[in-house]
Each structure stands twice: as structure tokens, then as C-alpha cells.
Amino acid sequence: MVNPEPRATSxxxxxxxxxIAGLGRGLAVIECxxxxxxxxxxxxxxxxxxxxxxxxxxxxLSLCHFGYAQTxxxxxxxxxxxxxxxxxxxxxxxxxxxxxxxIQRLSMTxxxxxxxxxxDGHEVVYIARSNSPRLVSIGFHAxxxxxxxxxxxxxxxxxRLPDKALRQWVDEHEFAHFTSNTVTDRRGFIExxxxxxxxxxxxxxxxxxxxxxxxxxxxMDRHGRCHAALGMTLQLPAWPVxxxxxxxxxxxxxxxxxxxxxx
Numbered sequence: 001m002v003n004p005e006p007r008a009t010s011x012x013x014x015x016x017x018x019x020i021a022g023l024g025r026g027l028a029v030i031e032c033x034x035x036x037x038x039x040x041x042x043x044x045x046x047x048x049x050x051x052x053x054x055x056x057x058x059x060x061l062s063l064c065h066f067g068y069a070q071t072x073x074x075x076x077x078x079x080x081x082x083x084x085x086x087x088x089x090x091x092x093x094x095x096x097x098x099x100x101x102x103i104q105r106l107s108m109t110x111x112x113x114x115x116x117x118x119x120d121g122h123e124v125v126y127i128a129r130s131n132s133p134r135l136v137s138i139g140f141h142a143x144x145x146x147x148x149x150x151x152x153x154x155x156x157x158x159x160r161l162p163d164k165a166l167r168q169w170v171d172e173h174e175f176a177h178f179t180s181n182t183v184t185d186r187r188g189f190i191e192x193x194x195x196x197x198x199x200x201x202x203x204x205x206x207x208x209x210x211x212x213x214x215x216x217x218x219x220m221d222r223h224g225r226c227h228a229a230l231g232m233t234l235q236l237p238a239w240p241v242x243x244x245x246x247x248x249x250x251x252x253x254x255x256x257x258x259x260x261x262x263x
Contacts, residue, residue: 022059025051029059030068030082039075086143089127095228096128096142098262099219103130103230106255110248112232113139116219117153120145122173124154127228138212139233149189150178152204152214153229159197160218160226166193181206201249203241211236215244217252221263230256 032048033040040048046056060076063069067081090096096116103114107130116128117140124147126140140146148154158166167190175184183189196202201217216231230252234244 026059033078039077041075099128102255116228118228119157124148124151150208152202152216153231155196155202156216156218156229158193178208179206179210215248217256219256227263
């Protein structure tokens with residue numbers, strides 16, 4: 001179920017009296033559409049969001065009126081205009097624009113595509129990506145999402161959380177299984193994240209895709225706060241773990257250190 005209640009994502013305190021609950025529910029209606037639910041009837045949207053059926057219908061009709069959804073009278077689906085919401089962040093946020101020339105330079109020196117990602121709840125969102133130095137590239141494009149427990153940036157970002165917050169995240173997370181290597185044991189995952197914290201980087205093998213390997217380091221500011229993860233997605237046959245540790249981890253760390261006073 002998509003939670004229609006607002007989540008605190010700002011350090012600035014907000015008076016509940018200033019919140020518009022209807023806006024939060026409308027956004028929850030948008031978020032409830034996914035790969036498994038591309039087209040839904042009003043009753044399905046109400047069930048997935050927990051919003052009363054009558055209110056869900058009004059939200060859906062409003063989205064259609066403003067161009068963010070379409071309907072055939074029975075089912076509803078999102079319209080391309082929804083992409084403007086995510087593109088507005090990528091176009092206006094400071095961090096994606098700041099890191100772009102640095103990850104492009106790193107990509108040219110390593111020959112691999114470089115990405116920057118952040119944690120959004122239980123998913124990793126990729127917010128920047130270098131232009132590929134190859135004709136065929138792998139990895140995630142800006143705007144893509146992935147379950148945090150199966151991608152390397154997720155482990156790195158979670159490693160910067162204090163233990164109490166990490167345990168709460170793990171307790172609330174659904175550890176879906178993707179490959180035979182996917183870590184689904186909660187205690188094992190916590191220990192894995194703590195190891196990444198000690199190493200200050202992480203390498204993941206075949207957690208999401210059996211043919212891929214990932215490496216990432218945290219992007220910190222001068223106050224010791226983690227803002228994002230800097231990483232690469234690689235092909236396993238081409239990059240043994242030892243080579244990644246020897247060649248790519250130092251290169252990623254150097255770029256992270258260069259960005260540290262700028263973030």
C-alpha cells in the first residue's frame with residue numbers, strides 16, 4: 001500500500017496546520033501506479049492507497065483534468081505529463097548539476113559509466129549519470145529507481161545511518177529476492193552494511209542481476225554528512241573484484257574528496 005500520509009523529508013520544521021492533506025493523497029495516487037499496476041480501476045487505486053473510493057475517484061478525475069492521467073471511463077493510467085515532476089527535480093536541484101563535470105571526467109579516465117544516487121525511503125534514485133564512453137553502456141539512467149538492498153549505492157547510503165535508524169529501516173523493508181546471491185536475511189544485511197561503514201565503500205556482486213557488479217563510495221560534505229553515493233555498474237566478467245578494489249575504488253574516492261568542499 002502507498003502511504004498517503006506526508007513523510008517528513010526536510011530539516012525545516014513544518015506546522016501540521018500548514019499541510020494540505022489532499023495534495024499528499026493526490027501524489028500517493030500517482031505513486032501507486034507501477035510496472036505491475038499500469039492501469040487500474042478506482043477500487044484498485046483506493047485499495048492500494050488506503051484512500052476512500054469516492055475520494056480516490058475525485059483525485060483520479062482531477063489528474064485527468066490537469067493532464068497527468070488518462071481514462072477510458074473504467075480504468076485510469078498515467079499520462080506522459082507526469083514525467084515533468086521528476087524532470088523538474090533533475091533540472092533544478094543543485095547536486096546533479098554540481099557533480100556532472102566531475103563524473104564525466106571520472107568516466108573518461110576509467111572507461112566506465114559513473115552515476116550518483118540518493119536514498120528515497122526504501123529505494124535508491126539515480127539523479128546523475130555520465131555520458132557513456134562506450135557505444136553500449138550498462139547501468140541506471142537518471143530518474144531510475146531500484147530497491148536499496150540489492151544495489152551498491154543503497155548499502156553505502158544506509159551505512160551512513162546510525163544503528164537505530166538502520167535497524168528501523170531494515171524492519172520496515174521488504175527484502176525481495178532477485179538472484180541466488182540476493183541477501184534477504186535481515187541480520188545478515190545489517191552486518192553487511194556495518195562492514196561497508198568500516199570500509200567506507202562497498203562492492204556488490206550479482207545481487208540484482210547475475211551478470212553485474214557494482215561499486216560505490218559516499219559523497220560527503222565538510223561537516224561529515226552524506227548527501228549521495230558515487231558509483232559504477234560493471235560487467236562481472238570484465239571486472240574481477242580485486243581489480244575493482246585496486247583501480248576503481250581509489251578513483252571514486254579521489255573524485256569524492258574533490259567534491260567534498262563543494263557539496
